[in-house]
Amino acid sequence: MNEVQKLINNIKLFFSYRELLFNLARREISQRYKQSILGYAWVILNPLFQLLVLTFVFSTIFRVSSFNVPYAIFLIVGLLPWNFFAQSLSSSVNALTSNSSLITKIYFPREILVYGTIMAKIVDFFYSCLVLILFFIYFKVPLNSQILWVIPIFIIQLIFTAGLSLLISTFNLFYRDIQYLLNLVISLWFYLTPILYPVEQFPEKYRWIFIFNPMSVIINAYRQTVLGGGEPNLNSLGIATVTSILFFIVSFLIFKKSEGKFADYV
Amino acid sequence: MSNMIEAENLTKKYSLAKQRTFKEFLPALFSGQETKTNLLALSHLNFEIKKGESLGVLGKNGSGKSTLLKIIAGVTKPSDGRITVNGRVAPLIELGAGFHPELTGRENTYLNGSILGLRKKQMDKLYPEIVKFSELEEFMDQPVKFYSSGMYMRLAFSVAVAEKPDILLVDEILAVGDSKFQEKCLRRIKEFQNLGSTLILVTHSPEQIQNYCEKVLVLDKGKQIYFGEAKAGIEKYKETLGI
Numbered sequence: 001m002n003e004v005q006k007l008i009n010n011i012k013l014f015f016s017y018r019e020l021l022f023n024l025a026r027r028e029i030s031q032r033y034k035q036s037i038l039g040y041a042w043v044i045l046n047p048l049f050q051l052l053v054l055t056f057v058f059s060t061i062f063r064v065s066s067f068n069v070p071y072a073i074f075l076i077v078g079l080l081p082w083n084f085f086a087q088s089l090s091s092s093v094n095a096l097t098s099n100s101s102l103i104t105k106i107y108f109p110r111e112i113l114v115y116g117t118i119m120a121k122i123v124d125f126f127y128s129c130l131v132l133i134l135f136f137i138y139f140k141v142p143l144n145s146q147i148l149w150v151i152p153i154f155i156i157q158l159i160f161t162a163g164l165s166l167l168i169s170t171f172n173l174f175y176r177d178i179q180y181l182l183n184l185v186i187s188l189w190f191y192l193t194p195i196l197y198p199v200e201q202f203p204e205k206y207r208w209i210f211i212f213n214p215m216s217v218i219i220n221a222y223r224q225t226v227l228g229g230g231e232p233n234l235n236s237l238g239i240a241t242v243t244s245i246l247f248f249i250v251s252f253l254i255f256k257k258s259e260g261k262f263a264d265y266v
Numbered sequence: 267m268s269n270m271i272e273a274e275n276l277t278k279k280y281s282l283a284k285q286r287t288f289k290e291f292l293p294a295l296f297s298g299q300e301t302k303t304n305l306l307a308l309s310h311l312n313f314e315i316k317k318g319e320s321l322g323v324l325g326k327n328g329s330g331k332s333t334l335l336k337i338i339a340g341v342t343k344p345s346d347g348r349i350t351v352n353g354r355v356a357p358l359i360e361l362g363a364g365f366h367p368e369l370t371g372r373e374n375t376y377l378n379g380s381i382l383g384l385r386k387k388q389m390d391k392l393y394p395e396i397v398k399f400s401e402l403e404e405f406m407d408q409p410v411k412f413y414s415s416g417m418y419m420r421l422a423f424s425v426a427v428a429e430k431p432d433i434l435l436v437d438e439i440l441a442v443g444d445s446k447f448q449e450k451c452l453r454r455i456k457e458f459q460n461l462g463s464t465l466i467l468v469t470h471s472p473e474q475i476q477n478y479c480e481k482v483l484v485l486d487k488g489k490q491i492y493f494g495e496a497k498a499g500i501e502k503y504k505e506t507l508g509i
Binding site: 016017019020023024027030031035098101102103105106107108132260261262263264 | 280336339340342343348355357363364366368369375376377380381383385388409472
């Protein structure tokens with residue numbers, strides 16, 4: 001009973017600080033491209049160039065099959081959500097350590113620092129989707145109402161991202177090795193997720209890897225609904241949902257348990 | 267319930283890792299050296315501050331004063347014992363901790379306000395007063411990286427004291443700006459006290475304690491040497507200094 005009461009108090013406290021969340025996200029966005037000429041346009045230019053080069057390499061040199069759509073379209077549907085995931089992780093790993101001066105001085109719920117970072121990346125993600133819309137118009141990709149599935153899929157991705165971000169930001173506060181390890185993990189994870197290639201091309205005997213990788217289910221689900229125009233694989237999406245939520249809860253509890261020690265170790 | 271702060275047997279232990287890196291840690295582990303040392307930053311403090319009272323904390327460097335402020339501010343938890351803090355705490359521990367150099371004075375004001383737990387509506391109301399107090403009218407739309415350190419401090423102080431807190435934590439910051447601005451700050455602190463705020467002042471200066479605090483807590487190496495009336499406490503403090 002006491003634990004439940006504590007949790008309710010925590011949530012109440014969190015809501016009383018919701019403006020801080022938006023302010024931190026705004027800070028992150030507005031500070032990033034200050035003193036650059038192209039400014040926020042980099043959010044769109046970045047994936048655009050990434051896309052051009054990857055498309056050239058994997059459709060001209062390696063010739064990866066891609067449903068029945070141009071490879072660029074196939075790639076972008078997987079690449080943008082992946083970028084959102086990878087960028088959220090690599091900036092939230094430092095969300096606590098780079099705000100050490102705040103953590104040692106003033107109390108506020110610490111998870112706000114992590115969520116604020118992710119929120120800034122959500123805004124980036126939505127802007128980068130402009131590229132996607134341009135490509136869709138250019139290649140005249142037919143869309144149907146199944147595309148609404150991307151909303152729940154995005155929410156699942158968000159829950160998983162938030163959980164993982166809470167966890168790595170906590171560990172990185174105690175052991176700075178995590179931020180270096182993360183770079184390595186993200187770049188390897190990218191290749192073990194069906195982003196550059198369709199799942200079908202992955203040898204069947206190794207496909208069990210995807211069971212342990214919620215991102216592969218999520219990326220695959222985006223493709224099935226946006227490009228395939230059908231329902232996602234509800235079975236595996238259901239498993240990914242449950243795993244993501246459980247993972248988030250466990251990470252949140254670990255985060256809250258360590259919160260009291262942050263100021264002593266940061 | 268009339269107590270603003272109540273400390274009971276308050277203890278804070280830091281365990282310091284002797285070896286900071288893996289390279290140092292592994293050999294130490296195998297050769298059986300100690301991997302951790304304990305530091306008792308605060309040991310068994312007992313005190314209580316009633317509503318409207320102010321507390322001065324005296325002690326030499328490393329006596330645990332800042333640790334005590336951190337515990338009152340809620341950023342770190344005691345290892346043992348209990349502390350109850352009633353009301354909104356505004357820390358003036360290190361001014362401008364939440365400022366971001368690329369943002370303008372106005373943006374930083376709102377950001378810092380929300381870090382202190384103030385709503386946007388409240389901030390809209392307080393904003394003109396903050397600008398007036400800081401005397402930075404012409405600079406509010408400039409990024410704070412172009413501010414001089416004095417201007418920076420002035421803005422930070424003005425935000426921190428914009429709204430009356432229940433408990434104001436002050437850690438030797440009364441060196442803000444020129445002497446005219448300093449006086450203004452001290453006046454503002456006095457005003458808050460008259461309105462019933464509790465001031466927790468950490469300092470090396472017995473004069474300041476005499477001016478602002480009824481109660482004093484003297485610490486030495488984390489131990490409570492004295493808690494009680496200011497006058498007697500200052501005498502005790504001078505004894506520990508050996509004057």
